[in-house]
Amino acid sequence: MAALKVGSGRYRYEVVRSWGQLPHGWAFGKISGVAVDSQGRVFVYQRTDRPILVFDRDGRFLATWGEGLITDAHGIYVGSDDHVYAVDRDDHQVLKFTPDGTLVMTLGTRGEPGREPGAPFNHPTAAAVGPAGEIYVCDGYANSRVHTFDARGEHLRSWGTPGSAPGQFKVPHGIWVDDESRVYVVDRENNRVQVFTSAGSFVAQWTDFYRPTDVFMDRRHAFYVTDHIPRYSILDSEGNLLARCRVIGSLPHSIYGDSNGDLYICIIADRVIEKHVKI
Numbered sequence: 001m002a003a004l005k006v007g008s009g010r011y012r013y014e015v016v017r018s019w020g021q022l023p024h025g026w027a028f029g030k031i032s033g034v035a036v037d038s039q040g041r042v043f044v045y046q047r048t049d050r051p052i053l054v055f056d057r058d059g060r061f062l063a064t065w066g067e068g069l070i071t072d073a074h075g076i077y078v079g080s081d082d083h084v085y086a087v088d089r090d091d092h093q094v095l096k097f098t099p100d101g102t103l104v105m106t107l108g109t110r111g112e113p114g115r116e117p118g119a120p121f122n123h124p125t126a127a128a129v130g131p132a133g134e135i136y137v138c139d140g141y142a143n144s145r146v147h148t149f150d151a152r153g154e155h156l157r158s159w160g161t162p163g164s165a166p167g168q169f170k171v172p173h174g175i176w177v178d179d180e181s182r183v184y185v186v187d188r189e190n191n192r193v194q195v196f197t198s199a200g201s202f203v204a205q206w207t208d209f210y211r212p213t214d215v216f217m218d219r220r221h222a223f224y225v226t227d228h229i230p231r232y233s234i235l236d237s238e239g240n241l242l243a244r245c246r247v248i249g250s251l252p253h254s255i256y257g258d259s260n261g262d263l264y265i266c267i268i269a270d271r272v273i274e275k276h277v278k279i
Contacts (some may be wrong), residue, residue: 003015003016006245006246006276007279009244010242010243011222011242011244011245013262013276013277013278014277015274016275019273020273021055025141028271028272029049030047031265031267031273033086033137034230035076035084035266036256037207038080041099042258043076043078045073045075045086049067049073051066051069051086052065052073052084052097052101059231065100065101066086066101068182071084071091072089074087075087075125076254077126077128078253079129082231084096084099085097085128085135087124088138089140090239093107093109093110093124105154106152107120108120108121114140114143118142118143118145121143121147122141125173126140127232128173128176128232130198132151133150134156137149138172138174138185140172140173144168144169145172145201146160146172148198148200159200167196170187172187174215176216176223177198178217178221178237182198182203183196183198183200184215184217184223186212186216186225187212191210191211191212192209193215194273206235208233212225213226213227213254214252214253216227216255216256219259222235223235223239225239225247226252226254226262230249230250232245232252232263245276248267249270250267252267252268253266261278273275
C-alpha cells in the first residue's frame with residue numbers, strides 16, 4: 001500500500017498513523033499534549049497513571065515520569081533550555097521539570113482554583129515561555145485569562161475577560177510566544193487565534209478555523225494551528241495561509257515539530273500520535 005501523503009507546495013508530509021513503541025503490555029491513554037526538545041526527544045502527555053512518556057524521534061521508548069504528580073494532563077511545552085512545562089487542568093497547576101523529570105517549580109496550589117474571580121488558576125490549558133524566560137499560561141476552561149509570570153514564578157500580569165470582542169476569550173486553549181515576545185492565543189470557542197503584545201495589548205486576530213486547539217511555531221516563523229475539521233493550517237507570521245493538511249484521526253488536540261521539520265500530532269479521541277514526516 002502506498003504511503004499516505006498530505007499537504008501542498010513546500011509543506012508536504014508522509015503520514016505515520018500510529019507512532020511510538022510502548023513497552024509490552026502498555027497502552028496509550030487519552031493523549032492530550034506533545035512537545036519536542038532540542039535533542040529530538042518527544043514528550044507525550046496523557047491522562048493515565050504514567051502521564052509523561054519520552055521517546056526518541058524514531059518512536060523508541062526512553063522513559064516515563066510524573067506519576068503521582070499530575071491528575072489531569074492537558075498542555076505540555078518544552079523551553080529553549082529543554083525544561084518541560086506540564087499543565088494539570090483539574091489540579092489548577094503548571095509544573096516545571098528538568099528534561100529527566102525532576103520537578104523544579106510549581107505554579108498554583110494543587111487542587112485549589114484561584115480564590116478571586118479571574119485569578120490564577122481555574123482549569124488552565126496551556127503554557128509557553130517567552131525569550132526572557134517569562135511564563136505565559138492560558139486559563140482556560142473556567143477563567144478567560146492569560147497570566148504572565150517571571151522566570152522565578154512571580155505573577156506579573158493577567159489579561160482577558162469572557163466574550164468575543166478583541167482581547168476577550170471563550171476557552172483560551174493553546175499558546176505560543178515568538179522571539180519578539182508576541183503572544184499567540186488559541187481562542188477555541190471563538191474560532192480564532194488572537195495575537196497580543198507581551199503586555200496583553202491586542203494586535204490582530206486570525207480566523208477561518210473551526211474550534212482550534214493548539215498552535216506551534218517553527219524556526220522559520222511558520223505557524224501550525226490544529227482544529228476540529230480535523231486538520232492543521234500553516235500560516236505565516238501575519239496570519240496568511242500557506243497550506244492546509246488533513247489528519248487521519250479525529251479531534252487533533254496538540255501539535256509540535258522537531259528540528260527536521262517533522263510534526264507530531266496527538267489525536268485525543270483515538271489515543272494515538274500521528275507523525276507527519278516532511279517530504
